[in-house]
Amino acid sequence: MKPETLNFFDKVYDIAKQVPYGRVTSYGAIAKYLGAARSARMVGYAMNGSGGKDVPAHRVVNRKGLLTGKHHFDGTNLMQQLLESEGIEVVDNQIQNLESVFWNPSEEL
DNA sequence: CTCTTGACTGAGG
DNA sequence: GCCTCAGCCAAGA
Numbered sequence: 001m002k003p004e005t006l007n008f009f010d011k012v013y014d015i016a017k018q019v020p021y022g023r024v025t026s027y028g029a030i031a032k033y034l035g036a037a038r039s040a041r042m043v044g045y046a047m048n049g050s051g052g053k054d055v056p057a058h059r060v061v062n063r064k065g066l067l068t069g070k071h072h073f074d075g076t077n078l079m080q081q082l083l084e085s086e087g088i089e090v091v092d093n094q095i096q097n098l099e100s101v102f103w104n105p106s107e108e109l
Numbered sequence: 110c111t112c113t114t115g116a117c118t119g120a121g122g
Numbered sequence: 123g124c125c126t127c128a129g130c131c132a133a134g135a
Contacts (some may be wrong), residue, residue, distance in 0.1 A: 008132065027117055031131095037118090038130040044116030045132075062117060067114030 009046035010040070010083075016050070019059040022086045023103035026063045033105040045070060058082040062080055065095035090091060 015030045027043040028091035036042065044061070047069060047092045050057045062068045070093060080090045090097040 001121095031117085036131075039132070040117040041115055041130075042117090042132050045114085045118055050116095057116080060116075067116090073114060 006036055008034070008036070008042055009049055012043050012046040013050060013053060013055045014046055015056045015109070016047070016057065016060055018105070018109060019056055021100050022088060024059045024062060024065070024083070024088060024098075025103045025105060028063055029104055029106065030060065048072065056082075059086075059103075060096065061095060065098035067093040067095070 011034050012030060015025075019025055026034070026036065026040075028040040030043045031037055031040040034043075047057045047060065057069065058067075058073070067079050067083075067090070070076070071084070073079045075081070078091065079083060083090050083095065088101050095101065
């Protein structure tokens with residue numbers, strides 16, 4: 001398995017899958033870990049293919065802790081429901097105590 | 110090859 | 123703290 005064979009999307013999925021339960025991370029954090037700090041948008045774009053995969057896309061939010069990608073889920077509040085199920089406090093599509101649940105791959109991975 | 114799109118981010122007012 | 127602008131990069135048409 002050569003890393004070069006892994007597309008940018010695949011790398012994003014790999015990191016997303018490694019997000020611990022009850023924790024969340026940002027697109028920029030993942031992008032930075034991949035060495036593409038400026039490609040945070042690509043991380044989110046990559047998540048479009050997360051459907052059908054076991055990628056917990058609901059654990060990936062923007063740096064503000066805002067559930068910007070919730071519109072890509074089936075339901076309107078599905079993403080929030082999933083996060084709350086993991087013990088993450090979410091109010092108005094925004095994660096509360098973000099610093100407490102934030103998971104930085106560059107430091108913990 | 111060129112142009113558009115986008116689940117972002119940082120800087121400036 | 124909020125709003126706006128610009129930069130960034132990869133994939134698809």
